[in-house]
Structures are given as C-alpha cells and as structure tokens.
Amino acid sequence: xxxxxxxxxxxxxxxxxxxxxxxxxxxxxxxxxxxxxxxxxxxxxxxxxxxxxxxxxxxxxxxxxxxxxxxxxxxxxxxxxxxxxxxxxxxxxxxxxxxxxxxxxxxxxxxxxxxxxxxxxxxxxxxxxxxxxxxxxxxxxxxxxxxxxxxxxxxxxxxxxxxxxxxxxxxxxxxxxxxxxxxxxxxxxxxxxxxxxxxxxxxxxxxxxxxxxxxxxxxxxxxxxxxxxxxxxxxxxxxxxxxxxxxxxxxxxxxxxxxxxxxxxxxxxxxxxxxxxxxxxxxxxxxxxxxxxxxxxxxxxxxxxxxxxxxxxxxxxxxxxxxxxxxxxxxxxxxxxxxxxxxxxxxxxxxxxxxxxxxxxxxxxxxxx
Amino acid sequence: xxxxxxxxxxxxxxxxxxxxxxxxxxxxxxxxxxxxxxxxxxxxxxxxxxxxxxxxxxxxxxxxxxxxxxxxxxxxxxxxxxxxxxxxxxxxxxxxxxxxxxxxxxxxxxxxxxxxxxxxxxxxxxxxxxxxxxxxxxxxxxxxxxxxxxxxxxxxxxxxxxxxxxxxxxxxxxxxxxxxxxxxxxxxxxxxxxxxxxxxxxxxxxxxxxxxxxxxxxxxxxxxxxxxxxxxxxxxxxxxxxxxxxxxxxxxxxxxxxxxxxxxxxxxxxxxxxxxxxxxxxxxxxxxxxxxxxxxxxxxxxxxxxxxxxxxxxxxxxxxxxxxxxxxxxxxxxxxxxxxxxxxxxxxxxxxxxxxxxxxxxxxxxxxx
Numbered sequence: 029x030x031x032x033x034x035x036x037x038x039x040x041x042x043x044x045x046x047x048x049x050x051x052x053x054x055x056x057x058x059x060x061x062x063x064x065x066x067x068x069x070x071x072x073x074x075x076x077x078x079x080x081x082x083x084x085x086x087x088x089x090x091x092x093x094x095x096x097x098x099x100x101x102x103x104x105x106x107x108x109x110x111x112x113x114x115x116x117x118x119x120x121x122x123x124x125x126x127x128x129x130x131x132x133x134x135x136x137x138x139x140x141x142x143x144x145x146x147x148x149x150x151x152x153x154x155x156x157x158x159x160x161x162x163x164x165x166x167x168x169x170x171x172x173x174x175x176x177x178x179x180x181x182x183x184x185x186x187x188x189x190x191x192x193x194x195x196x197x198x199x200x201x202x203x204x205x206x207x208x209x210x211x212x213x214x215x216x217x218x219x220x221x222x223x224x225x226x227x228x229x230x231x232x233x234x235x236x237x238x239x240x241x242x243x244x245x246x247x248x249x250x251x252x253x254x255x256x257x258x259x260x261x262x263x264x265x266x267x268x269x270x271x272x273x274x275x276x277x278x279x280x281x282x283x284x285x286x287x288x289x290x291x292x293x294x295x296x297x298x299x300x301x302x303x304x305x306x307x308x309x310x311x312x313x314x315x316x317x318x319x320x321x322x323x324x325x326x327x328x329x330x331x332x333x334x335x336x337x338x339x340x341x342x343x344x345x346x347x348x349x350x351x352x353x354x355x356x357x358x359x360x361x362x363x364x365x366x367x368x369x370x371x372x373x374x375x376x377x378x379x380x381x382x383x384x385x386x387x388x389x390x391x392x393x394x395x396x397x
Numbered sequence: 398x399x400x401x402x403x404x405x406x407x408x409x410x411x412x413x414x415x416x417x418x419x420x421x422x423x424x425x426x427x428x429x430x431x432x433x434x435x436x437x438x439x440x441x442x443x444x445x446x447x448x449x450x451x452x453x454x455x456x457x458x459x460x461x462x463x464x465x466x467x468x469x470x471x472x473x474x475x476x477x478x479x480x481x482x483x484x485x486x487x488x489x490x491x492x493x494x495x496x497x498x499x500x501x502x503x504x505x506x507x508x509x510x511x512x513x514x515x516x517x518x519x520x521x522x523x524x525x526x527x528x529x530x531x532x533x534x535x536x537x538x539x540x541x542x543x544x545x546x547x548x549x550x551x552x553x554x555x556x557x558x559x560x561x562x563x564x565x566x567x568x569x570x571x572x573x574x575x576x577x578x579x580x581x582x583x584x585x586x587x588x589x590x591x592x593x594x595x596x597x598x599x600x601x602x603x604x605x606x607x608x609x610x611x612x613x614x615x616x617x618x619x620x621x622x623x624x625x626x627x628x629x630x631x632x633x634x635x636x637x638x639x640x641x642x643x644x645x646x647x648x649x650x651x652x653x654x655x656x657x658x659x660x661x662x663x664x665x666x667x668x669x670x671x672x673x674x675x676x677x678x679x680x681x682x683x684x685x686x687x688x689x690x691x692x693x694x695x696x697x698x699x700x701x702x703x704x705x706x707x708x709x710x711x712x713x714x715x716x717x718x719x720x721x722x723x724x725x726x727x728x729x730x731x732x733x734x735x736x737x738x739x740x741x742x743x744x745x746x747x748x749x750x751x752x753x754x755x756x757x758x759x760x761x762x763x764x765x766x
Contacts, residue, residue: 067716067717067720067722068713068716068717069717069722069724071722071723071724072723072724072727073724074446074704074724074727074728075708076704077443096716096719096720097691097712097715097716097719097720101691101692101712101716104692104694105694105710105712105713106694111710111712111713112713113708113709113713322466322470323470323473325473325474325475335443335445339444339482340482341474341480343466343470343474343480344437344474344480344481344482346466347436347437347465347466347470348436348437348438350465350466351436351465351466353436353438353440354440354441354723354726354727355438355440355441355442355443357723358441358443358723358727359443
C-alpha cells in the first residue's frame, strides 16, 4: 500500500476526526489543508517558504503540467518532487476539473475529453488512461481518478450521465494504474441531487480506493447546499479511509467540512487572494490595499507567528501591493498559508480535546466571511 | 562621524584596494556591490533572502519613495530600515538621476528640478534641501547629494553648466543636512569631458564629504570612455575615503572599476535581468528561457552555492519563466545577487593575496559579456 490512514481521535458531537496519513514522502496529520502548486510551484513562494509556512502536503495540477512543461520532461527530471524540490507529500488532481473548466473548448465522449490547450489552442485528448499515465510520470504520492465534473446548476439527466461516466472512468483509472507507490483516490460526483450523490458515494466506495474524494462541489452552489451534500455523502464513504473535499478552502468551509467528516481540503483561495492584496484572518478577509491601512503599523493579524506578521506591517505590505511589488504577493501568500495551516491545527486540537463543537460555535459567532 | 573607512590592503599593480566601511548599521567590506531596493524592497526577494544571497548593504531610491509611499510615512514607520525590515546598512540616492531620467517631464532651474510624477502626473519640486529632507526622513546610513546628471552625448557647455550647478547644489546639501548619524557623499559630474571631470573631482573632493561618488557614467557612453573618465577622476579623490561608482554593476565593470580605485557599486542589472529570465554567470549571461535549456537538469552555474543552484535546475527555472511564475524571478534574483556578491569577494581575495592583476587578466580572457 502506498499510503495508510489511521484515525486518532473522533469528535463526540460531529463526524469530525483527527488522523495520520502516511505516504512515501512522510506523514500528514489530518484534517489537513493542502496549498495548491498548480504549475509545480506554490505561486510566489520558494519551497522553503512553503515549508516554513507549515504546509505538509501540496496539490499540483495534472492538466497544467501536461500542457507545460509536459509530463515526460517531469519524468526525466526525476518526478515532480525532485523537479520542484519538494520532499514532502504531493497530490495531483487528474485534470478532469481543469478540462471541465475550459467550457466551450472541450468535448466529452465516453472515451475521454477532447480539448484545446489554453496556451496555444493545440488539440489534446485526456482519457482515464492518459490521466493515469501523466500522473504516474509526475509521481505524486496520491493521484486522483479522471472524472467528469458537472457545472451548477445543471439538469438532472446531464448530472446523472456525467456521474455514471465518472464511475466507469474510475474503474478504467484503476485498471490503468501500474505504480505501487502511488495511492489512487476515487471521486464522488452527482451534483446537488441527493439521490445521485448517494448513489455515487456507494459506487465509488464499493470500488475500494485507498481514499475517497468529493468532487463537483464549491462550483457555484450556495454553501448550505454544499453542506447538505456532505451530510448525505460522507456517511456512505468508508470511515477508515481519508475523505477529501476538492477545491474547498475558506475557514468556514474547513469547519463545516471537518464537522461532516472531511479530512483533506485544497484551494487556490489562499494564494490567489494574496496576489490580489487580500489577507485571510481568523475573523474574515483583510483587504490590505485599502487606504485605511496606509499608516497602520500593526501586523496583518495580531498574534500570528508567520514570517510576515513577525516582521512587517500592514502599511509596508500595502505599500508593496500598491507599488506592484512581488514581495507583497509573497508576504501575503506566506501569511495566508500559515494562518490556514494554523487554523487546521486548532481544529485538530479542538477535536483532540473534545471541544470541537464549542470551537465551531465560537468560530461562527465571530466569522465575518 | 556617521561612517568610517579603513583601507586594509592596496593592490601592487592597480589602484584597487580592500577596505572596511563602518556604518551605524554595521560593517561593509569593500569593494562592495549594493543590490538595489528601489521601492523599499529588492524586487522579488524577502529581506531574509537578500541576506542569504550575501548582500551587505542595499541602495534605495529617494525619488520613488518620495512619490510612494511618501517620506513622511516612512519616517512615521521608524525609518526605512524598520519599514522594510532590513537591519544592515542602506544608501539612498538623492533622486537626481531619477528626475533626470524623466526627460521631458522635468525642468531644471537653479532652485531645483520641477517634475511631473510618473505615477499620476502631479507636479513636484526637488531641490537640494528637499532631497536632504527626504533622505533624512528615510534615514539611510549613507545619503547622496542632489546632483544634475548630464545625458550622453551632450554639448560641452551644457555639461559644464550642469556640473557647476551640481557643485553649488552639493554645498546646499551640506548646509541643509542636520542628522549626525548619516554620511553625505558628494557626486562628481562632468560627462565625458576630461577637463570637466578633473575640475569636478577637485571641487567635490575639496568639499570634504566622508565619501565621494562618480555619477553620470554608464548612461550610454562606450565602456572604454567610462574607464578613461575613471582613470582621470579617481586619482583626484581622497585616497582615504570610499569611492562609489553609481549605477554600474556588470562583472567587467566591477573588475575595471576596482582596478581604477572604486570601492562601491550599485546596479539594477542583477534584479532586472532576473525578471527577464536571464542569469548572470562568471562567463557571461545565460538566457534561461532559451529552448536549449528545456531538458538541462544542471544548475544555473556549476559550483555556485546559492539557494537556487543548490536546489533547482535550468529546466525547472526555464519552466517557471515560461509559465510566468513569480518563483522564476525570485530564484534568478537570488542567483544574480549571490554570484555578484561572490564575485566581489573573489576580487577582494585577489587583492589581499597580491594577485589582482592576474585575476583581472584571466577574467577578461574568459568573459563573453
């Protein structure tokens, strides 16, 4: 087995739990937030800075790396870990969500997805087999099955068809997989239709992947609907396997997801917000570029122990952002990752100390979104 | 005295020398290369990365910081060192060169320079007194006199007039200065006219600044002409004071400048090249974005001990540059600063070991520009 997962502590009042995910590149404590390194780099940071910010595992994007620099080149480089100088665990998505995001530029058939590159318009075909070939060349610790993600809103029949295809593709991914040192996760689809979600959870769970992901959420639907889908999906996924909620990364979603039994999260929010001059804090977002911070010589977040908050003021970071300086993005990215990782640590501690429900209630009493 | 300068070793065959420049924020070994942090940040690096790359002293730009975020804000922040979290020495220019570079947007009178901001077109006046006021608010260890830099080529009479005004302005700067913990350097002008350079060197040297700079070179003139100007200027500047050649930073100019008695250099070349995807190496420039490096899994410069060369390949950095990733600029900036600082260390060692002339000859035998 490429990975193993051990539950350490269960919450009394919710489905929340803490655990340890062992991978070929080390252990990850769950629940965990995975920063995104789309093109083999967490945007604006060196790997050392990513580590110092506390990240234990990264996500990289198969679609982007397939397009540039190409998976064969990454294979020649010795795999993604060596290529990008990251010796901790990596998870790669399958490219399914990215080609789905290309909209009019792609065409879905039973075989796979025909799409035009966002870089040069060249035509490519991603299939379950091709996705696995690419993910094996990249060499992440955890790889994802190639799925078809439905938009929101979408007609029942279309969502059902995409879900069924996702199940067939999941089996093809399983069949195509050759590397023993990588763990393949299945992905539950089904949009926001309760019966489809249930069906998908049962089918994917029955295929006995070492981990199960919930895809197709946080694609535009209201948050209560996402939580409803988690409520009906998660209990159908094997308890002793890690559960990964894809593409979700705001603090409220961390709390809501963990309470519903999710162990893993990833999101570009932390890094994208940073490049837009916005900091994530415990109480909501802080738009550093706003004029009110021009002469604010306090740190981004009082009490935060990240490199940024230990050494720089809101006034300085605002200056950098206004001046278009790269360091502004770097400092905010460090903070946003650090504070997200720290927040997840607090969630873990709350579960360990049997007070997660109180933590959750207190969090939502103060959260300003 | 805000600074002191001690010559440690003189070259047998050239005017080169090693020395120690003591400032309120620590010592600097000369000859020294000063990376540029125009807007209170060395572009694409954290201060920790700048230190790790070996920089002992930074240059920051008065014009830019006056325009944004404003010198009063920096003063309120506790000065530039605290604002940008850099506890080693800083040198600020006077803004003279920058307003000169604005071209049609500025008008020079005896009083000073009236100019339009590059940010919003608003009108401002920089005078010797105003430049000193700003530089005192910024609080660098070494501050520069406000000068008028002539373009190249330029008519004799215009260059002479600018030089004479520079001398009058130098005295006004001296008179305006109030802080005891900052050292004010004078600037020699005179374009590429030998008699003007000589006159300017004599006048500026006679004003007894704690250090003397040579301005108005590397503004388009051929390199042999720059060296010729150094040959006639430097010997007229007090031997026991640091000599600073402004805006010059290529390796060949380091060697040529040191051989002619220069102690300090600054340049945006290292950081700007990096952002354009180009690495500086001992033997010339390496355009990492070129296709020939796509599958080159060797470091930027074999034997280099910088963070970039210890951990990343040309292929990876090329990927980052092609993909427009910030980390590409960061890694190349680290290398370019590190290799420049290391090169200057080698120059120092060559002088200390009485073999600088051989070092110089060997360098030019291999240098490809």
